Amino acid sequence: MRGDKIVILTGAGISAESGLGTFRDEGGLWAQHRIEDVATPEAFARNPELVHRFYNLRRAQAAEAEPNAAHHALTRLQAVWPDDVVIVTQNVDGLHEKAGSAAIHMHGALTRALCAKCDARWDAPAQMCRHDRCPHCGTAATRPDIVWFGEMPYHMDEIAAHLQTCAMFVAIGTSGQVYPAAGFVQEAALCGAATVEINMRDSDMSHAFDTHLKGPASKVVPQWVDRLLASA
Ligand code: OAD
Numbered sequence: 001m002r003g004d005k006i007v008i009l010t011g012a013g014i015s016a017e018s019g020l021g022t023f024r025d026e027g028g029l030w031a032q033h034r035i036e037d038v039a040t041p042e043a044f045a046r047n048p049e050l051v052h053r054f055y056n057l058r059r060a061q062a063a064e065a066e067p068n069a070a071h072h073a074l075t076r077l078q079a080v081w082p083d084d085v086v087i088v089t090q091n092v093d094g095l096h097e098k099a100g101s102a103a104i105h106m107h108g109a110l111t112r113a114l115c116a117k118c119d120a121r122w123d124a125p126a127q128m129c130r131h132d133r134c135p136h137c138g139t140a141a142t143r144p145d146i147v148w149f150g151e152m153p154y155h156m157d158e159i160a161a162h163l164q165t166c167a168m169f170v171a172i173g174t175s176g177q178v179y180p181a182a183g184f185v186q187e188a189a190l191c192g193a194a195t196v197e198i199n200m201r202d203s204d205m206s207h208a209f210d211t212h213l214k215g216p217a218s219k220v221v222p223q224w225v226d227r228l229l230a231s232a
Contacts, residue, residue: 004081005166007159008074009184010089010096010103013173013199017218018065020093024175040149044116048130048143055144056127059110062092063126067099070172070221075100077225080232086162088155090174090181092146106153106181112145121145153180163187170196170224173217176205185209198224 012022023030037043038054078085078101087103089096092110096103108114113124115134122135124144132142147153163169169188176182185195185208197209198220206212213220 005084005086005162006077006081006168006170007086007088007162007166007184007188007193009169009171009174009181010074010087010091011172011174011181012091013175014070014217014221015065015068015091015093015095016173017068017070017216018093018095020061020065020095022173022175024177035149039146041151044143044148052128052130052144055110055146058092059124059126059144062094062110065093065095067095068218070217071095071099071101073222073225077228078102080229086166088159088162088181088184090178104155104159106147106155106159108144108146108154110144110146113142114145115139116141116143156180159184160187163193164191166191166193168196169193170198171203171205171209172198172221174199174203176203196224 016022022028033054038051044051074087087096087101088106089103090107092108094109094111111124112121113128114121115137117139118134118137120134120136128142128144131140133140134142163184166188169185171185182205185205189195189208195209196211196213197206198213198217200216213224
């Protein structure tokens, strides 16, 4: 049944003003590295040291980063309606949690490690390497707990249930180029949700949104949250 649920999808753009580079903006991560070299299971099988180096660096950068006003505004919103504000993030940087929000991590988290052999998960050390052993089965098959291209994102059933029952779907700082997240707006709209896009510029999915709020997330998100709380 449709209530007052708001589903908020976040992407790299919400963390840009915290100093973490996005993937596809000018000079972004995918301009510096080839996806096929660092973000696929095949890349890890071929050259685990390179893949670990890439994520070790990103883990160190995320550990240094602080949430910005956009993350804090979402925490404020979730504190008012804890059962009705669902944050789904493609980000692995942990900034929603640092700001005090709860988020569903569909692409994993830099702070977690995963055993490719037995699927055990544990807190990742600051630096991972290919000789690290799984604390559960002892195999040297540990990898970052990150969803790579060609793998199934996490929590899809839970996310689908939220999309089908939300009154509003909001996407913040995501280019709409990576599925399944890119398709969430259409899924929510089909089920009757109002849709809002917050981004610096048009995304590949802009056409699917009812409302567009353009500008940096650190400005636009707090303003949107203020308006929503004032109208409640
Ligand atoms: P992208 O780098 O593809 O897109 C970032 C989006 O944020 C763009 O649409 C920008 O216009 C917007 N943006 C940049 N700075 C902003 C700001 N200050 N305020 C508001 N918007 C801003 O990042 P994602 O869409 O998150 O997956 O990428 C999706 C997935 O592709 C990632 O989770 C990652 C990547 O490959 C995996 O690694 C599996």
